[in-house]
Amino acid sequence: MIHLEHVSKHYPPNIVGLHDVSLKVEPGEFVSIVGQSGAGKTTLAKMLIADERPSQGRIILGGWDITNIRGWEIPQLRRQIGVIFQDYKLLPNKTVFENVSFALEVAGASRSRIREIVPQVLKIVSLDSKAERFPRQMSGGEQQRVVIARALVHRPKMILADEPTGNLDTLNTQDIMDLLLKINAFGTTVVLVTHNREIVNALRRRVITLKDGRIVSDQAHGKYVLTG
Amino acid sequence: MITAWRIFTASWKHFARNAWLAVATIFVFMMALLSVNVLLGVNVVMDRVVTVLEDKVDITVTFKPETPEQVLTQARFYLTTLDQVRTVQLIPADEVLAQFRKRHERDNKVLAALSEIDRNPLGAQIVVKAKSPDDYNFLLQAIQSPQYQTYIQSQTYDDHKAAMTKIREVGEQVRFAGALLVAIFALFGLLTAFNAIRVAIYTHREEIAIMRLVGASSFYIRAPFVLEGVWISLFAFAMAASLYGVALVWAEPVLRPLFDGADPGIIAFFLDHALLIGGLELGAMLFLVVVVSWVAVGRYLRR
Numbered sequence: 001m002i003h004l005e006h007v008s009k010h011y012p013p014n015i016v017g018l019h020d021v022s023l024k025v026e027p028g029e030f031v032s033i034v035g036q037s038g039a040g041k042t043t044l045a046k047m048l049i050a051d052e053r054p055s056q057g058r059i060i061l062g063g064w065d066i067t068n069i070r071g072w073e074i075p076q077l078r079r080q081i082g083v084i085f086q087d088y089k090l091l092p093n094k095t096v097f098e099n100v101s102f103a104l105e106v107a108g109a110s111r112s113r114i115r116e117i118v119p120q121v122l123k124i125v126s127l128d129s130k131a132e133r134f135p136r137q138m139s140g141g142e143q144q145r146v147v148i149a150r151a152l153v154h155r156p157k158m159i160l161a162d163e164p165t166g167n168l169d170t171l172n173t174q175d176i177m178d179l180l181l182k183i184n185a186f187g188t189t190v191v192l193v194t195h196n197r198e199i200v201n202a203l204r205r206r207v208i209t210l211k212d213g214r215i216v217s218d219q220a221h222g223k224y225v226l227t228g
Numbered sequence: 229m230i231t232a233w234r235i236f237t238a239s240w241k242h243f244a245r246n247a248w249l250a251v252a253t254i255f256v257f258m259m260a261l262l263s264v265n266v267l268l269g270v271n272v273v274m275d276r277v278v279t280v281l282e283d284k285v286d287i288t289v290t291f292k293p294e295t296p297e298q299v300l301t302q303a304r305f306y307l308t309t310l311d312q313v314r315t316v317q318l319i320p321a322d323e324v325l326a327q328f329r330k331r332h333e334r335d336n337k338v339l340a341a342l343s344e345i346d347r348n349p350l351g352a353q354i355v356v357k358a359k360s361p362d363d364y365n366f367l368l369q370a371i372q373s374p375q376y377q378t379y380i381q382s383q384t385y386d387d388h389k390a391a392m393t394k395i396r397e398v399g400e401q402v403r404f405a406g407a408l409l410v411a412i413f414a415l416f417g418l419l420t421a422f423n424a425i426r427v428a429i430y431t432h433r434e435e436i437a438i439m440r441l442v443g444a445s446s447f448y449i450r451a452p453f454v455l456e457g458v459w460i461s462l463f464a465f466a467m468a469a470s471l472y473g474v475a476l477v478w479a480e481p482v483l484r485p486l487f488d489g490a491d492p493g494i495i496a497f498f499l500d501h502a503l504l505i506g507g508l509e510l511g512a513m514l515f516l517v518v519v520v521s522w523v524a525v526g527r528y529l530r531r
Contacts, residue, residue: 049441051441071446072445072446074440075440075443075444075445075446075448077443078440078441078442078443083442089434089437089441090438091438091439093241093242093435094241102439102444103442103443105234106439106442106443106444106445107443108231150442154443
């Protein structure tokens, strides 16, 4: 599913974002990428959605070499990945229904398909009764569930969750993690970027630990390794 | 087809859900249009004032009282045939005397002096108006041809010459300054509108980035913003035109006394040039909105 070959990212003047990172993620895997602030987690996540380009190396996603992806190809790539952010990134002037359907609209889905699928996805995240609300009228946990619905709606092969529980309390964190596990159980690859030790340790899934832009640990059923 | 409809509805929803921003932008656009049009109106009025003043100028040729009727008729005919002449009016000696009496009806000394003379001491007059102020010098020379020179007692053109030159200078300056000011205000209006669009797009920069992250193409993100700008322009244009129309209807009767009750011609000017002025203003605004919105959204699209 994901294949990184000797990927490095340098920022001027001489800051190292990632250094010689190689890894493979198989379809259907649930992988946590952990590390302290500045370890390179977000840089790696940004490269997977072509928000950053590597300085060196190759990135292949689902058989597609996106190392030097062209500008007009980026929307096509992003329609195949569901992205979840810590700060939600919902469109403030669109309702819950419109936010979720937007991901389908940009891919050219028909109106009838949108009317059929969006309510189903909103039901999965238990927001079917709040479809006409605007993001500002919802709690943080609800907003994050809208983001998950949006990420899910076009049935992506991969979900990339960058600190999805960073702004949530324990109860909402558990809800979100349960949803991600449920999505993974249906066969979707999940890449979780986090620095939350409790979450990672509870998952008992593959854990890749980054430190100073390098992979220092890659365990199949790992735990959060303290790298400080 | 689906995409076009989605872009259309998205632009309207965006317009409605950001009503305050849309109203503020419409207001800025309206101010820009009104400032240009008000200046254009002032320019028209000034131009008309100069034309009216120019129209008041004429050459009045006063003939000697003993001038034969045949000479007067010939002189009038001769002047009428000249291309430079707009109107020629022959005032008979009796009418000139009547006008003189009326002018001096409260001046007893003048009236007494007149009654002592048993004949009309005044000669007939020919009043000539030229098509253009530039033509008066030629007409003056034409009138003073040897054929008529011996019968001419006086002519008033020399009295008006300095004033006419001044009016012509002022007229040219007013027209030039007016055109310059309209151009400056048009530029000012465009810059104001340009900035209003940029500010409006800036407030949506995060939204634009989110759309991009979700997989929207550049066109799909840009088009609703561009279309929303088009709606804003059309609203602003319609409102500015309505407001300006009402203002003109109110202003014309107020201006009429300045022109001795004549039509100031401001409404007529805007009606005659409605297509040209409206087309240019709306065209410039739409062009600006489309180009600036397209470029401004692009700044926040990143990759």
